[in-house]
Amino acid sequence: MTETQKTLVLVDGSSYLYRAFHAMPDLRAVPGDPSSPPTGAIRGMINMMQALQKEQPGDYTVCVFDASGPTFRDALYPEYKAHRSPMPDDLRAQIAPIHEVVRLLGWTVLDIPGVEADDVIGTLARTAAAQGVRVIVSSGDKDLSQLVDPHVTIIDTMNGKVRDVAGVTAEFGVPPALMIDFQTLVGDQVDNVPGVPKVGPKTAAKWLLEYGSLDALLAHADQIKGVAGQNLRDQRDWLPTGRQLVTIKTDCDLSESLPGLPSLEGLAQRERDNASLRDFYERYGFKGLARSLEVPGKGAEPAGAAGDLPDRSAAVRRQPRSVSAAPAFGASGDLFAEPAPPGTESAPADDATAAAQAAEATELAAASALRYETLLDWPAFDAWLDRLQAAELVAIDTETTSLDAMRAEIVGISFSVQPGEAAYVPLLHAGPDAPVQLPRDEVLARLKHWLEDPAARKLGQHVKYDRHVFANHGIEVRGYAHDTMLQSYVLEVHKPHNLASLAERHLGRSGIHYEDLCGKGAKQIPFAQVEVARAAEYSCEDSDMTLEVHQLLWPLIEADQKLSRIYQLEIDTSEALFRVERNGVLIDAPTLARQSHELGQRILQLEAEAYEIAGQPFNLASPKQLGEIFFDKLGLPVIKKTATGARSTDEEVLEKLAEDYPLPAKLLEHRSLSKLKGTYTDKLASLAHPRTGRVHTHYAQAVAVTGRLSSNEPNLQNIPIRTPEGRRVREAFVAPPGRLIASADYSQIELRIMAHLSGDAALLKAFAEGLDVHRATAAEIFGLAPAEVSSEQRRYAKVINFGLIYGMSGFGLAKALGIDNAAAKNYIERYFLRFSGVRDYMDQTKAQAKAQGYVETVFGRRLYLPEINSPNGPRRAAAERAAINAPMQGTAADLIKLSMVAVQAAIDAQGLGTRIIMQVHDELVFELPESELDWVRTEVPRLMAGVAELKVPLLAEVGVGANWEQAH
Structure with a gap:
């Protein structure tokens, strides 16, 4: 967070008040009188709000409650929230006082009729994020996870959970961008929103990660086997x-309640009204709180102070703890937690404290026979710098302020040069007991020469992150020779690659976990507040274990020539990706805004046209209403029925009906444009870095078992390109004045790889002669000369060519081509008759996979198939299809990585201004000066075609334009 960035804190008031009600004892305004008004929830709410104000002070603060009465969801689905129990009378009686006291504490309180609290929160969060405001949402509701992005974080003060992008991904198995699809599949029992029966979080996450989105999953629904597939x-x-019910609206019209929007100034945190608060506290029997306001200069009494709660509460009170001004999620949000006493803010310690801290770190290490040092003076630092410069290989670990690699700052650095020995240099630790530390800028200046020396060999765990961290301080680290995360990825792709898992699996060590030091969620403190002795032990241990893991894994890789080659490719790719991420791509926000407006107008027009055709307004997302309009009113034919006998109006039915009837066509277009607007044109600009105006996506290198890269924040690989409107999104990825965008991608790469792997004579001939491979395939299947092949026959051949790569069955081919199963089977038989080498390759590959448990790419990357010998038929069949496809996908992944490395090396060698700014599937995207256009057009295709020698020629093609779309 920058120093000038402001913060909006949004409280899910409905979540808070229920938690307060159930957590607190049965307090009354007159103690012991059950007939007096209940006050437990009020007191709990005060405690929680005051604790949050100390933990997360906001420039703008809003507490949002659900208003009574129906919303659009009730109209959409009458059974929405039908199973919820009515609010307890004692809680209902405390709602108005809770609203009152929250206002008196300085918060804006909202309860807007007809709009759920989640939708108000979503709208305010997006409004603020669009203005560069940091947003903290305090709630225990997991449904809000779909709002999370780099600007919006959810904290749950009751269980210490933080749902940032990484937290959501770790908790649910999918990133926030897929949470709507995830919730749609799983459903919401609390709100009585059905999902897919028998589909839980694990299955939903697996499907979405495999197919990329709910729409893509539904497009392949017929390929999903078993009961879950049928239920889908x-x-x-x-x-x-269901999707509409679980989707939090982010565009609600709040102008009546908040006429100043989009300006947030009306939501600014106000001073507490102490006079009114004192009257309120006395009215409800909170004598201790009232007394605290009578002392001049004293703030409100700490939550849980004596005089308000029964004696039993003392058993769960906590000891005071110091609070630092460092921005992070800090002290506990527990109802009875007490804030730090005045005067305990962070301050430098004297030399005696520094010596004690260093001694404690040494004692902690000695207890486990490890020699870990804390470097707090220049002689100790210089001695270790000499060791670094003399060492053959050094493991490095950085401790930072953030998981966001582009913004993280260094808190401390550790080094290890041999197992059991490490040193930690604390640089930014604060707190009442923090020792005086060496100045960070001077330490980094002394390390700079060694860090930037390519001959000084270095090692790390996920070194791309550390490279960014050092780059944030003006240091471009060179000489990273090894990365234990990538070693694990190459050796054991199907296992976890984080350091804790590696240490436990290979060293039998279960080291200190980050949460052990910093806590979790809202209780988590920044690493800078961790006691130096413990921080040193933790960081030294990481460097030490990294070195030990390397010494075990590297010999295994080094002994295998093919794995060594793949590992070196991953090391080189990591360095290239660091450059790509650092470059980023410029985003044209006005273009996206214009597209959103145009899409919105077209969506409204489609709704009007649909109403006109139907002869009445109706809910375009309601299957029930669609069925009545289609089949009862308009008399459209029933294409199929659901398992329960209902007339289906699913995507497949709409597509079939759209061939002959206008209304289904309107609905399909409406759905497509609504998704495009909500997912991309409305949101993409908010992901741009506020300082650069560029999107700096993160490329995850050790995720996909095929070796393919994945990207997030944003996911560049899921930008839709099948429709003109979808392709237009790429128009917003632009070049600055005087520069151009170029796109280079491989032509028919997986078919070429199939020809190489299978050695099929007919396929090799087609590619060697530069023929249209789909036309050549059609000529073989239909027994025609290539010139006699019709466009329809070529289309059939194209579907067959790509379908067989992905293990398409006769049934799948029949559906894709719109023909009967017998005809599809006949085409497949003809294909394999003419391309017998392909059939032989498939049979041999499956047999090889069953024998050794994995298959390999052309370059030796191993792709493990745990289910290849499963007794479960569907799982085994899926593994067999993967055995055929994985070598092609994996080889394609290897080729694009080789290309990226080769092109970047050429750019560096020639000192060019061309930059690689994206890698998407089989495509490299560049930003270049106009003067280097000829080089890109001639040299990039040559370099990409020359990275490997296959049995067929590789072909790369380049397009150029002012934006990404024009470059295609």
């Missing part, structure tokens, strides 16, 4: 409604 198909009609 049965719910096709319902899922659009």
Whole structure:
């Protein structure tokens, strides 16, 4: 967070008041008188709000409650929240006082009729984030996870959970961008929103990670086997409604309640009204709180002070703890937690304290026979710098202020040069007992020469992150020879690659966990507040274990020539990706805003046209209403029914009906444009870095088992390109004045790899002669000369070519081509008759996979198949299809990595101004000066074609334009 960045704190008031009600004892305004007004929830609310104000002071603060009465969701689905128990009378009686006291504490209170609290929170969060304001949402509601992005974080003060981008991904198995689809599949029992029966969080996450989105999953629903697959198909009609129910609205019209929006100034945190607060506290029997306001200069009494709660509460009170001004999630949000006493803010310690801290760190290390040092003076630092410069290989670990690599700052650095020995240099630790530390800028200046020396060999765990951290301080680290995360990825792709898992798996060591030092969630403190002795032990241990893991894994890789080659490719790719991430891509926000407006107008027009065709307004997302309009009113034919006998209106039915009837076509277009607007044009600009105006996506290198890269924040690989409107999104990825965008991608890469792997004579001939491979395939299947092949026959051949790569069955081919199963089977038989080498390759690959448990890419990357010998038929069949496809996908992944490395090396060698700014599937995207256009057009295709010698020629093609779309 920058020094000038402001913060909006949004409290889910409905979540808070229920928690306060159930957590507190049965307090009354007159103690012991059950007939007097209940006050437990009020007191709990005061405690929670005061604790949050200390933990997360905001420039703007809003507490949002659900108003009574129905919302659009009740109209959409009458059974929405039908199973919820009515609010307890004692809680209902405390709602008005809770609203009152929250206002007196300085918060804006909102309860807007007809709009759920979640939708108000979503709208305010997006409004603030769009203005560069940091947003903290305090709630225990997991449904809000779909709002999380780099600007919006959710904290749960009751269980210490932080749901930032990494937290959501770790908790649910999918990133925030997929949470709407995830919730749609899983459903919401609390709100009585059905999902897909028998589909829980693990299955939903697995499907979404495999297919990329709910829409893509539904497009392949017929390929999903078992009961879950059938249930998914049965719910096709319902899922659009379910998605609408679980989607938090971020565009509510709040102008009546907040006429100043989009300005946030009306939401600014106000001073507490102490006079009114004192009257309120006395009215409800909070004598201790009232007394605290009578003392001149004293703030409100700490939550849990004596005089308000029964004696039993003392058993759960906590000891005071110091609070630092460092921005992070700090002290406990526990109802009975007490804030730090005045005067305990962070301050430098004297030399005696520094010596004691260093001694404690040494004692902690000695207790486990490890020699870990804390470097607090220049002689100790210089001695270790000499060791670093003399060492053959040094493991480095950085401790930082953030997981966001582009913004993280260094708090401390550790080094290890041999197992069991390490040193930690604390640089930014604060707190009442923090020792005087060496100045960070001077330490980094002394390390700079060694860090930037390519001959000084270095080692790390996920070194790309550390490279960014050092780059944030003006240091470009060179000489990273090894990365234990990538070693694990190459050797054991199907296992976890984080350091804790590696240490436990290979060293039998279960080291200190980050949460052990910093806590979790809202209780988590920044690393800078961790006691130096413990921080030193933790960081030294990480460097030490990294070195030990390397010494075990590297010999295994080094002994295998193919794995050594793949590992070196991953090391080189990591360095290239660091450059790509650092470059980022410029985003044209006005273009996106214009597209959003145009899409919105078209969506409204489509709704009006649909109403006109139907002869009445109706809910375009309601399967029930669609069925009545289609089949009862308009008399459209029933294409199929669901398992329960209902007339289906799923995507497949709409597409079939759209061939002959206008209304289904309107609905399909409406759905497509609504998703495009909500997912991309409305949101993409908010992901741009506020300082650069560029999107700096994170490329995850050790995730996909095929070797493919994945990207997030944003996911560049899921930008839709099948429709003109979808392709237009790429128009917003632009070059600055005087520069151009170029796109280079491989032509028909997986078919070329299939030809190489299978050695099929007909395929090799087609590529060697530069023929249209789909036309050549059609000529073989239909027994025609290539010139006689019709466009329809070529289309059939294209579907077959790509379908067989992905293990398409006869049934799948029949559906894709719109023909009967017998005809599809006949085409496949003809294909394999003419391309017998392909059939032989498939048979041999499956047999090899069953024998050794893995398959390999052309370059030796191992792709493990745990289910290849499963007794479960569907799982085994899926593994067999993967065995065929994985070598092609994996080889394609290897080729694009080789290309990226080769092109970057050429750019560096020639000192060019061209930059690689994105890698998407089989495509490299560049930003270049106009003067280097000829070089990109001629040299990039040559370099990409020359990274490997296959049995068929590789072909890369380049397009150029002012934006990404024009470059295609």
